[in-house]
Amino acid sequence: MSDIRHQTSDETGQAKPLLEVRDIHLSFKGVRAIDGISFEVLPGELFAIIGPNGAGKTSIFNSVNQVYKPQRGEILWKGRSLMGLKPNKTAELGIARTFQNIALFPHMTVIENILTGRHIRMKRGWLAGAFWVGPAKKEEMINRGKVEDIVDFLEIEQWRKYPVGLLPYGVQKRVELGRALAMEPELLLLDEPVAGMNLEETEDMARFVLDIRDELGIALILVEHDMGLVMDIADRVMVVDFGRKIAEGPPAEVQRNPDVIRAYLGEDFQSAELRAAAVEAAESAVETTEPTN
Numbered sequence: 001m002s003d004i005r006h007q008t009s010d011e012t013g014q015a016k017p018l019l020e021v022r023d024i025h026l027s028f029k030g031v032r033a034i035d036g037i038s039f040e041v042l043p044g045e046l047f048a049i050i051g052p053n054g055a056g057k058t059s060i061f062n063s064v065n066q067v068y069k070p071q072r073g074e075i076l077w078k079g080r081s082l083m084g085l086k087p088n089k090t091a092e093l094g095i096a097r098t099f100q101n102i103a104l105f106p107h108m109t110v111i112e113n114i115l116t117g118r119h120i121r122m123k124r125g126w127l128a129g130a131f132w133v134g135p136a137k138k139e140e141m142i143n144r145g146k147v148e149d150i151v152d153f154l155e156i157e158q159w160r161k162y163p164v165g166l167l168p169y170g171v172q173k174r175v176e177l178g179r180a181l182a183m184e185p186e187l188l189l190l191d192e193p194v195a196g197m198n199l200e201e202t203e204d205m206a207r208f209v210l211d212i213r214d215e216l217g218i219a220l221i222l223v224e225h226d227m228g229l230v231m232d233i234a235d236r237v238m239v240v241d242f243g244r245k246i247a248e249g250p251p252a253e254v255q256r257n258p259d260v261i262r263a264y265l266g267e268d269f270q271s272a273e274l275r276a277a278a279v280e281a282a283e284s285a286v287e288t289t290e291p292t293n
C-alpha cells in the first residue's frame with residue numbers, strides 16, 4: 001500500500017498541528033450551531049468528536065472544509081488560513097470527507113465512483129482523459145492504478161464492476177471511504193461512518209479506519225455516536241454539546257468526566273461505557289452523601 005500512503009513533508013519529528021480551529025462561531029438565523037469551539041488535530045492522529053444530536057458536529061466538519069462560513073474565529077491548515085476558501089480548494093489542500101448519509105452515484109460502478117474522487121488530483125480533466133491520448137492517457141492509467149490500490153486496501157475487489165446502488169449498505173460506506181481516499185488526503189473527516197451498520201460491518205470499518213491512520217499515515221476526525229467504537233480507537237476525544245466544547249482528552253479520561261456524563265444523561269443511553277461511568281459516578285455520590293454514623 002506504500003503507493004497510496006501519504007508522504008509527510010515534515011520529517012523533523014516536530015508535531016505541529018495539521019489543523020487548528022480557533023474559537024469559531026456559526027449561527028443560522030439566530031440558531032447557534034457552533035458557539036466558540038477550538039481544537040487541534042496533529043498529523044497522523046485519530047481525533048474523535050462526540051456529542052448529542054444537534055450538538056454541532058457536522059457543522060464543525062462543514063466549517064473546516066468551508067461549506068459553512070463561520071462568522072467568527074479562525075481555521076488554520078498547516079498554519080495557513082482556510083477562512084473564505086471554496087470547499088474544493090480545501091479538498092485540493094488535502095482535506096477529504098465522507099457524509100452522514102451516503103452520497104454516491106448509485107448507477108455508477110464501484111470503480112467509477114472511486115474514480116470521481118481523483119478529479120481533484122487530475123491535471124488534465126475528465127474530457128482529456130476520455131480521449132485517451134498522450135499525457136492524458138498516462139494520467140488516466142496512473143489514476144486507474146491508484147483506484148485499484150484503494151479497492152485492494154478496502155477489500156472490495158469482488159464488487160468492483162457492480163453499480164453501487166445494488167451493494168449492501170456496509171460496502172457502499174466502504175466505497176464512499178474509497179472515494180475520499182482517492183483524493184489523497186492528509187486529513188479525512190468521517191461523519192458517522194458506522195451509523196446503521198451491523199456489528200460485523202462496524203468491526204470491518206473500525207479496522208479500515210485504524211489502517212488508514214497506521215498504514216497510510218492519514219489523520220482523521222471521526223464523528224460517531226457509537227461510543228464503544230470511539231472509546232476503542234480514538235487517540236483523543238472532544239465532546240461538544242449545544243455548540244460548545246465540554247471536554248477533551250484521552251478516551252478513558254473523557255468518559256469519566258462528570259460534564260460528559262451529564263450531557264449524555266439526557267440522551268437515550270446507547271453507550272454501555274458511559275452508562276457504566278454514570279452509574280459509578282452516581283454510586284460514589286451516594287456513598288459520599290450517606291451519613292457516616
Ligand SMILES: Nc1ncnc2c1ncn2[C@@H]1O[C@H](COP(=O)(O)OP(=O)(O)OP(=O)(O)O)[C@@H](O)[C@H]1O
Nearest residue numbers: 028031032033051052053054055056057058059060
Ligand atoms: N444549514 C443549516 N441551516 C440551519 N440550521 C442548521 C444548518 N445546519 C445545521 N443547523 C443547525 O445547527 C445545529 C447543529 O447541527 P449539526 O447538524 O451540526 O448537529 P450534529 O451534532 O451533527 O447532530 P447529529 O448528531 O444529529 O448529526 C442544529 O440545531 C441544526 O438544526
Ligand SMILES: [Mg+2]
Nearest residue numbers: 057058059100
Ligand atoms: Mg451530524
